[in-house]
Amino acid sequence: MNFSGLKLRGKFLxxxxxxVVLLIIIDVVITRDNNRTIQTNRFLQKQAEQVKVNVSQFAIVIIHNLDLGLRGYALFGKExxxxxxxxxxxxxxxxxxxVEKILAEQNYPLQEFHQLSDSLNAYASFCTHLKALYDNNKKDEFLRLGDQDxxxxxxxxxxxxxxxxxxxxxxxxxxxxxKYNAAINKNYVVQIVLFLICVPALLIMARHTLRxxxxxxxxxTLALEKAQLLADQNATLEEMVRVRTEEIYLQNQELQHRNNEVATQNEELTAQQEEITSQRDQLATQNEMLSEAKRIIESKNKEIEHKNDILEQQVEERTKHLLEYNQQLEQFTFISAHNLRAPVARILGLGGILRYANSEEEKMIIDKLISTTTELDTVVKDLNDILVLRKDNISILSEIDFGEELELIKMDLEKEMIETGAILDYDFSRAPGIRTIKSYLDxxxxxxxxxxxxxxxPGRSPLIQVRSDLVDSYVCLTVSDNGLGMDLSLYKEKLFTLYGRFHNHVEGKGMGLYLVMTQVVALGGKIExxxxxxxxxTFKILLKD
Structure with a gap:
C-alpha cells in the first residue's frame, strides 16, 4: 500500500x-463589523426621519398654532x-x-437655524404683544400690526x-x-466564498474517509487470509501426526457442529420471538396514536363547524346592517329632497309677491324671506353634518375627562338651563374619563x-343626571331625565331614524337622536x-376605551 500518499492526503485535509476554520473566524469578524455598520446606518436613517418630523413641527406646533390661537381669540374673545x-x-x-441638538450632532451649519429660531422667538413675542393689545382694548393698533402678516x-x-x-x-x-446595502453585499460575498470552499473540502474529506x-x-481481509493460511498449515501438520485419531476428531467436529447449529437455531428462535413481541408493542403504540389522532381530528372538525356557524351568523348580521343602512339612506334622500324643496318654494313665492307690496309689507316679506332662508341654511348644515359622518369617521383620539367636558357643555347650555330652571347632576367617580374622539362625545x-x-x-323642573361606569370592556355613560318620556312599544323602532319626531308641541327637526346613533356607531359603541x-x-351609551 502507498502510505506516503496517505500521509500527503492527511496533510492536505x-x-x-x-x-475552513480560518474562513469561519473571518466570517464572524466581518459579520460583527457589518452588523455594527448596519445598526449605525439604521440609527442615521431614523435620526434623519426624526429631524424631518421635528422641523415640520416648527410650522404645525409653533407658527400655525400661534396664528390659530390668536385669531380664534380675537374672533370670539374666549379664553x-x-x-x-x-x-x-x-x-x-x-x-x-x-432640532438644534440633532443638527449639531450631524455637523449641519447652524447659522440659518439660529436665524429661524430667532425669527420664531421674535414672532412669538410679536403675537404676545398683539394679545396684550387686544386685552387692553387697543383693537385699532391690534388690527394695524396684525395686518402686516x-x-x-x-x-x-x-x-x-x-x-x-x-x-x-x-x-x-x-x-x-x-453603506447599509454595501455591508449586506459584503456579508453575502463572504458567505458565498465560504460556501464555495467548504463544500469541496467536505466532499474531499468524505472521499478520504471512504478510502x-x-x-x-x-x-x-488480509489478516483473515493470513490466519486461515496458518490454520491450514497447522491442520496439515496435525493430520500427519494424528492420522490415527482423524476419525474420532471428525466425529467430534461433527457433533460440535450439530450442537452449534442447534444453539444457532435456538438463538434465531429467541430473536424471532423478541422481534414478534417488539412488533406487537409497536402495533399497540400505533393503535393508541391513531386513536389519539382520530380524537384530535374530531375535535378540530367540531371547532371548524363552530367557527363556520359564527362566520355565517356574522355574515347575516352584516347583511342585515347593510340593508338597514340602505333603507336609512333612501329615507334620508327622500326627506332631504322634500325639506329642501319646501324652503326654496317659499323663497320663490315671497320673491314674486315682493314686486307688488308696499313698503311696510315689503319689510314683513323680507323678514319672512330671511327666516325661510335661515331655515334652508339650517337644513343644509344638518345634511352636511350627516354626510361628513357617513363619509369619514376617522379623527384624532384624545384623553377626555368627563367632568371637564360636562362643565364646558354646561356653559354652552347655560341660557336654556337658566330659562327652564334645569338642574344638571353628574357623578364620574367610577369612570373619570375615556380615550375617544372629543367632537363626537361633545x-x-x-x-x-x-x-x-x-x-x-310641564309640571316640574328638569332634573338631568349623568353617570359613568365600567361595564365589561365598555365605558358606560348614562343620561337620565324626569321629562315627558315616551311609549317605546310604539316608537322604539323609529327612535333613531332620520327626522323622526314624537313630540310636536316644541320646535325640532328630528335629527338629534339620529346624529347620536351615527356618532356612537362611528366610535364602535352601542346605545340602549x-x-x-x-x-x-334614560339613555345608556357604551363606548370602547
Whole structure:
C-alpha cells in the first residue's frame, strides 16, 4: 500500500480544515463589523426621519398654532380658543432645542437655524404683544400690526430652511442606505466564498474517509487470509501426526457442529420471538396514536363547524346592517329632497309677491324671506353634518375627562338651563374619563342633555343626571331625565331614524337622536334606551376605551 500518499492526503485535509476554520473566524469578524455598520446606518436613517418630523413641527406646533390661537381669540374673545397659542408658547423652546441638538450632532451649519429660531422667538413675542393689545382694548393698533402678516414672512423663511434641511437629511439617508446595502453585499460575498470552499473540502474529506474505510476492510481481509493460511498449515501438520485419531476428531467436529447449529437455531428462535413481541408493542403504540389522532381530528372538525356557524351568523348580521343602512339612506334622500324643496318654494313665492307690496309689507316679506332662508341654511348644515359622518369617521383620539367636558357643555347650555330652571347632576367617580374622539362625545352629550331640557315635563323642573361606569370592556355613560318620556312599544323602532319626531308641541327637526346613533356607531359603541310616559327617559351609551 502507498502510505506516503496517505500521509500527503492527511496533510492536505488538515490544511483544508484549518482554512475552513480560518474562513469561519473571518466570517464572524466581518459579520460583527457589518452588523455594527448596519445598526449605525439604521440609527442615521431614523435620526434623519426624526429631524424631518421635528422641523415640520416648527410650522404645525409653533407658527400655525400661534396664528390659530390668536385669531380664534380675537374672533370670539374666549379664553378656550387660546389653547393652540398657549401650546405653541409652551412647546416652542423644547422643539427648537431638539432640532438644534440633532443638527449639531450631524455637523449641519447652524447659522440659518439660529436665524429661524430667532425669527420664531421674535414672532412669538410679536403675537404676545398683539394679545396684550387686544386685552387692553387697543383693537385699532391690534388690527394695524396684525395686518402686516409677519407670520407669512416667517413661513417663507421656514420653507427655505426646511427645504435645505430635508435635502441634507435625504443625503444622510442615501449615504446610510448605500453603506447599509454595501455591508449586506459584503456579508453575502463572504458567505458565498465560504460556501464555495467548504463544500469541496467536505466532499474531499468524505472521499478520504471512504478510502480509509476501504483500506481498513482490505487489512482486515488480509489478516483473515493470513490466519486461515496458518490454520491450514497447522491442520496439515496435525493430520500427519494424528492420522490415527482423524476419525474420532471428525466425529467430534461433527457433533460440535450439530450442537452449534442447534444453539444457532435456538438463538434465531429467541430473536424471532423478541422481534414478534417488539412488533406487537409497536402495533399497540400505533393503535393508541391513531386513536389519539382520530380524537384530535374530531375535535378540530367540531371547532371548524363552530367557527363556520359564527362566520355565517356574522355574515347575516352584516347583511342585515347593510340593508338597514340602505333603507336609512333612501329615507334620508327622500326627506332631504322634500325639506329642501319646501324652503326654496317659499323663497320663490315671497320673491314674486315682493314686486307688488308696499313698503311696510315689503319689510314683513323680507323678514319672512330671511327666516325661510335661515331655515334652508339650517337644513343644509344638518345634511352636511350627516354626510361628513357617513363619509369619514376617522379623527384624532384624545384623553377626555368627563367632568371637564360636562362643565364646558354646561356653559354652552347655560341660557336654556337658566330659562327652564334645569338642574344638571353628574357623578364620574367610577369612570373619570375615556380615550375617544372629543367632537363626537361633545355632540352626543349636548344632543341628549338639550333634548332632556327641550322635552321637559310641564309640571316640574328638569332634573338631568349623568353617570359613568365600567361595564365589561365598555365605558358606560348614562343620561337620565324626569321629562315627558315616551311609549317605546310604539316608537322604539323609529327612535333613531332620520327626522323622526314624537313630540310636536316644541320646535325640532328630528335629527338629534339620529346624529347620536351615527356618532356612537362611528366610535364602535352601542346605545340602549329606557323610557316611561310622564316619568322620564334614560339613555345608556357604551363606548370602547
Amino acid at each position: 488538515t490544511g483544508v480544515v484549518f482554512l 378656550k380658543y387660546l389653547y393652540p397659542y398657549n401650546v405653541a408658547l409652551k412647546d416652542k423652546d423644547s422643539v427648537i432645542a431638539v 409677519r407670520g407669512y414672512d416667517l413661513w417663507l423663511q421656514y420653507e427655505v430652511f426646511a427645504r435645505k434641511v430635508y435635502a441634507f437629511e435625504d443625503q444622510i439617508n442615501e449615504t446610510a442606505t448605500a 480509509k474505510f476501504a483500506i481498513a476492510e482490505d487489512l482486515k 355632540s352626543i352629550l349636548i344632543n341628549l342633555i338639550s333634548n332632556a331640557i327641550k322635552y321637559r315635563h 334606551v329606557e323610557s316611561e310616559v310622564d316619568r322620564g327617559t
